[in-house]
Amino acid sequence: MLTITLLSLLGLILLFVGFLNNIGLSRTIAVLGLVAGLGSMLFLDQDILTFSGLETQLSFDSYAIKFSSLILFLSVFILFLSGKFIKKDYVQSAEFLAVLIFSLVGALMLTSFTHFITLFVGLEILGISLYILAGTDKKSPGSNEASLKYLLLGAFATGIILFGMALIYGATGSLDFQAIANLGQAKIDSSLFKFGLFFILIGLLFKVSAAPFHFWSPDVYEGSPNVVMLFMSVVVKIASFAAIYRVFGNYLNNYSFFWWDIVYYATLASLVIGNLLALVQKTVKRQLAFSSISQTGYLLFALLVIPNDQTVNGLVFYLFVYGCAVLVAFSVLTDWFGTDPNVKLDQLKGASKSDQMGSFALTIAYLSMAGIPLTGGFFAKLFMFTPAMESGLVQLLIVGILSSVVGATYYLRPIINVWFSSETPVLEKGNSYQWIAFMAGTLLLVAGVFPDTISNLIALI
Amino acid sequence: MNPLYLILTPLAAAILGIGVGKRAFIQQILALLVMLGGLGFLLQVHLHGFENSQISYPWINSFGIYFALSVTKINFWFLALTSLVVFAALFYHLSQEEDKIRTDVIALIYSLQFFLFGVFMAQDLMLFYFFFEASILPIYFISSRYGSPAAERATLKFFLYTLFGSLFMLLGVLFLYSKNGANDFLFSSFGSLGLSGENQGFLFLAFFLAFAIKMPLFPFHSWQVDAYAESPVETTILMSGILLKMGIYGMIAIVLPWFPMGVKEYGHIFIALSAFGVVYGALIAIVQTDIRRVLAYSSLSHVGLIGCGILAYSDIALEGAVLQMFAHGINIAGLFFISEIIAKQTGTRDLDQLGGLTKSSFGVTVLFFLFLLGSIAVPLSNGFPGEFQLLMGLFGYNIYLGIFCGLTVIFSSVYMLRMFQKSMLGKPSESLKFTGLNFTQGIGLGFLASLVLIFGLFPEMISSISDSALQILLRAY
Numbered sequence: 001m002l003t004i005t006l007l008s009l010l011g012l013i014l015l016f017v018g019f020l021n022n023i024g025l026s027r028t029i030a031v032l033g034l035v036a037g038l039g040s041m042l043f044l045d046q047d048i049l050t051f052s053g054l055e056t057q058l059s060f061d062s063y064a065i066k067f068s069s070l071i072l073f074l075s076v077f078i079l080f081l082s083g084k085f086i087k088k089d090y091v092q093s094a095e096f097l098a099v100l101i102f103s104l105v106g107a108l109m110l111t112s113f114t115h116f117i118t119l120f121v122g123l124e125i126l127g128i129s130l131y132i133l134a135g136t137d138k139k140s141p142g143s144n145e146a147s148l149k150y151l152l153l154g155a156f157a158t159g160i161i162l163f164g165m166a167l168i169y170g171a172t173g174s175l176d177f178q179a180i181a182n183l184g185q186a187k188i189d190s191s192l193f194k195f196g197l198f199f200i201l202i203g204l205l206f207k208v209s210a211a212p213f214h215f216w217s218p219d220v221y222e223g224s225p226n227v228v229m230l231f232m233s234v235v236v237k238i239a240s241f242a243a244i245y246r247v248f249g250n251y252l253n254n255y256s257f258f259w260w261d262i263v264y265y266a267t268l269a270s271l272v273i274g275n276l277l278a279l280v281q282k283t284v285k286r287q288l289a290f291s292s293i294s295q296t297g298y299l300l301f302a303l304l305v306i307p308n309d310q311t312v313n314g315l316v317f318y319l320f321v322y323g324c325a326v327l328v329a330f331s332v333l334t335d336w337f338g339t340d341p342n343v344k345l346d347q348l349k350g351a352s353k354s355d356q357m358g359s360f361a362l363t364i365a366y367l368s369m370a371g372i373p374l375t376g377g378f379f380a381k382l383f384m385f386t387p388a389m390e391s392g393l394v395q396l397l398i399v400g401i402l403s404s405v406v407g408a409t410y411y412l413r414p415i416i417n418v419w420f421s422s423e424t425p426v427l428e429k430g431n432s433y434q435w436i437a438f439m440a441g442t443l444l445l446v447a448g449v450f451p452d453t454i455s456n457l458i459a460l461i
Numbered sequence: 462m463n464p465l466y467l468i469l470t471p472l473a474a475a476i477l478g479i480g481v482g483k484r485a486f487i488q489q490i491l492a493l494l495v496m497l498g499g500l501g502f503l504l505q506v507h508l509h510g511f512e513n514s515q516i517s518y519p520w521i522n523s524f525g526i527y528f529a530l531s532v533t534k535i536n537f538w539f540l541a542l543t544s545l546v547v548f549a550a551l552f553y554h555l556s557q558e559e560d561k562i563r564t565d566v567i568a569l570i571y572s573l574q575f576f577l578f579g580v581f582m583a584q585d586l587m588l589f590y591f592f593f594e595a596s597i598l599p600i601y602f603i604s605s606r607y608g609s610p611a612a613e614r615a616t617l618k619f620f621l622y623t624l625f626g627s628l629f630m631l632l633g634v635l636f637l638y639s640k641n642g643a644n645d646f647l648f649s650s651f652g653s654l655g656l657s658g659e660n661q662g663f664l665f666l667a668f669f670l671a672f673a674i675k676m677p678l679f680p681f682h683s684w685q686v687d688a689y690a691e692s693p694v695e696t697t698i699l700m701s702g703i704l705l706k707m708g709i710y711g712m713i714a715i716v717l718p719w720f721p722m723g724v725k726e727y728g729h730i731f732i733a734l735s736a737f738g739v740v741y742g743a744l745i746a747i748v749q750t751d752i753r754r755v756l757a758y759s760s761l762s763h764v765g766l767i768g769c770g771i772l773a774y775s776d777i778a779l780e781g782a783v784l785q786m787f788a789h790g791i792n793i794a795g796l797f798f799i800s801e802i803i804a805k806q807t808g809t810r811d812l813d814q815l816g817g818l819t820k821s822s823f824g825v826t827v828l829f830f831l832f833l834l835g836s837i838a839v840p841l842s843n844g845f846p847g848e849f850q851l852l853m854g855l856f857g858y859n860i861y862l863g864i865f866c867g868l869t870v871i872f873s874s875v876y877m878l879r880m881f882q883k884s885m886l887g888k889p890s891e892s893l894k895f896t897g898l899n900f901t902q903g904i905g906l907g908f909l910a911s912l913v914l915i916f917g918l919f920p921e922m923i924s925s926i927s928d929s930a931l932q933i934l935l936r937a938y
Contacts, residue, residue: 310523373598374595378594385635386524386638389632389638389639394632405621405624412617420605420606452521455521
């Protein structure tokens with residue numbers, strides 16, 4: 001609660017600071033506020049500054065703190081990266097920053113809810129902020145389209161979740177997850193309850209952009225400004241996974257006989273569709289969007305195995321590594337192409353000639369997404385695969401492995417373009433965000449050679 | 462002797478190599494020192510006993526993965542060959558003019574050596590897998606960056622092909638882990654799991670696929686020839702000389718002792734296929750006109766014979782396989798080295814355009830012929846004892862198979878001598894300029910060529926160390 005309160009205040013303050021028309025100041029306040037939020041999340045008791053009534057509906061247990069800290073940690077760097085975008089004269093910088101911070105409030109609620117109401121409020125805060133953020137590049141038709149598309153489809157998915165909640169309430173008379181987790185047999189068998197679960201699962205699968213509910217994500221990702229896409233594929237992904245795992249991995253795991261098959265086929269579909277469609281993409285962002293769908297497939301492995309602390313830590317590790325990799329990719333892209341939202345893969349050709357450091361970081365990032373050893377992605381995949389093997393999901397693993405090979409094919413394309421082309425590219429040659437690429441790249445290497453340092457940290461929280 | 466010394470030397474050399482930059486002479490001294498250091502280390506281990514040369518540190522606690530390395534009697538010659546082949550590749554690179562020397566290539570070659578040492582010494586299956594897969598990266602980067610335009614495609618194919626194979630191995634590794642009650646990946650706990658025949662069959666296929674692609678055995682070889690022919694010669698030397706030995710090592714150290722029932726069930730199919738590959742490779746080599754392609758197909762043929770020998774499960778053939786893998790590594794590295802010298806100076810690799818080079822350089826002629834003899838497996842050359850034992854073992858396994866594979870003796874002399882004849886003998890063509898070896902090339906090749914003779918005369922140097930361990934390995938069966 002403490003951090004949520006702090007962040008809400010921070011958002012309000014940022015709106016007022018906006019009057020000063022000083023982007024640098026707003027951004028500094030936002031970054032400092034986020035760092036303070038991260039500190040309070042890690043080191044302070046979350047029960048301070050809570051509102052009566054809410055303490056039973058939000059619980060910052062170690063599960064929530066793990067995901068929340070990861071969200072806040074990565075958001076700090078995303079804020080830095082937003083610099084180039086919000087300095088454009090037609091972008092409302094104060095509102096942008098404030099809405100970004102507000103969306104984090106929603107994200108944190110999604111990691112910590114214990115009640116359907118807080119789940120729903122979290123989804124809505126995050127969702128509505130994102131509809132706005134997706135459209136912030138208001139002179140770009142793509143951005144407008146993304147915003148509208150996301151609003152329509154997102155609202156539809158939220159509606160489905162809400163409908164599911166109503167059904168579950170009708171079946172059980174409760175909206176508290178703990179109470180629903182311990183139901184008697186008679187209530188579980190009711191078809192109202194089953195339909196309710198089904199709708200909630202579908203809605204959440206939509207939010208994590210698992211196939212076949214993925215159709216919104218490539219278009220929305222592509223149309224949104226780069227920094228918003230980065231935010232969606234990192235922070236929103238972490239928050240939605242925190243939510244789906246909290247619902248189905250933690251609370252409702254007893255009912256896995258019912259939802260397990262659906263998740264299983266969604267996993268298969270995400271792996272196959274995400275990887276195959278990524279093969280034919282021509283722009284960097286669309287490729288990353290489809291790759292994000294396939295990564296969702298790997299992440300869903302966590303729901304299919306026996307839930308325990310190790311699975312949760314593996315999930316956080318995976319999200320951390322994936323987040324770092326996307327962060328590197330976008331900071332390098334921003335250095336090279338500014339805020340251009342439609343960078344083609346071909347535009348990367350020969351980039352290593354003008355920026356070796358950036359190319360190196362980009363290589364590590366893509367190798368990590370492909371899951372090649374020496375980068376964190378290898379262990380991230382391993383930590384997902386091992387429990388799956390222990391649960392005997394051999395067919396799923398075979399699909400996972402084959403799609404990894406397909407994945408390697410397209411993840412190597414940017415690397416090939418950057419290093420092995422004789423062409424000379426047109427780059428902006430700024431290197432203001434090189435430090436982010438450098439830092440996140442180093443983290444990827446550390447996670448790839450000494451994964452224990454990272455996973456011990458995660459286990460410690 | 463702590464194996465950390467051995468495995469960390471190439472890493473230190475990589476850093477030093479970057480620091481030294483383009484000063485060829487110092488780089489050469491460094492390469493020589495790394496090679497001699499590696500061999501010296503192994504000699505020390507041999508003299509002071511293998512039991513002192515093992516370490517094990519916890520690496521990833523939550524999954525019970527250890528950084529466990531050890532020099533054993535089985536990996537001993539693989540480690541020695543790694544030092545030698547890396548030395549050959551580096552010496553080729555350093556024998557060029559100084560402006561062609563690239564520090565990133567040097568650093569990548571040393572890092573490859575690091576990974577290879579890791580693969581051969583690992584005593585933890587996940588560590589083995591980690592190094593096994595990481596070893597693709599240096600090759601991929603050198604080859605794509607400095608190869609011909611066609612090399613980019615060829616190495617991408619190589620990368621994806623081997624990734625495909627090794628991911629199936631990963632599946633096998635995870636399956637073994639899930640069967641292992643001790644929750645670790647240590648080699649020592651996998652030998653005695655008492656797996657059912659069905660499981661062993663599945664595991665055999667998973668591991669065999671990875672190793673067979675790496676070696677490559679027929680019919681998994683389609684990446685090989687293009688990758689060998691189009692890459693820069695440094696990577697070709699490394700790929701043919703030592704990278705494929707990872708596959709051989711995996712077959713000997715993992716597949717044979719752990720999945721004997723799998724080998725029994727499926728082995729004969731793959732023996733037949735590789736035996737076909739032996740003759741197939743040799744026949745194609747006979748009609749190739751590109752020197753590199755002749756050598757690439759000859760390598761397919763030789764390695765196929767080694768694969769047959771390992772799967773045949775006989776003492777003699779397995780000992781022969783180790784002898785032959787060592788000999789093949791040295792010979793093929795030497796041959797690719799020389800072929801590139803010829804190609805660079807004359808500007809062509811086409812056998813029809815070459816000819817009469819003996820007149821220009823006596824040194825190249827002698828060295829070329831020595832490696833050639835080793836490759837044909839003439840008695841008193843290093844290739845002979847291994848090939849002889851392999852064929853003897855195969856005759857014991859199945860007489861018709863033995864006869865079929867025996868054809869390779871004839872064929873290999875045909876394609877090798879044809880290559881020699883067309884490139885070195887005959888009338889020198891006016892347009893070809895050939896000056897022979899420079900000093901660095903002379904040293905590097907001379908050293909390798911001396912090994913052809915030494916190991917031809919004293920093959921028991923290899924057998925005395927590895928045979929006892931190989932027999933124990935087969936007894937477990």
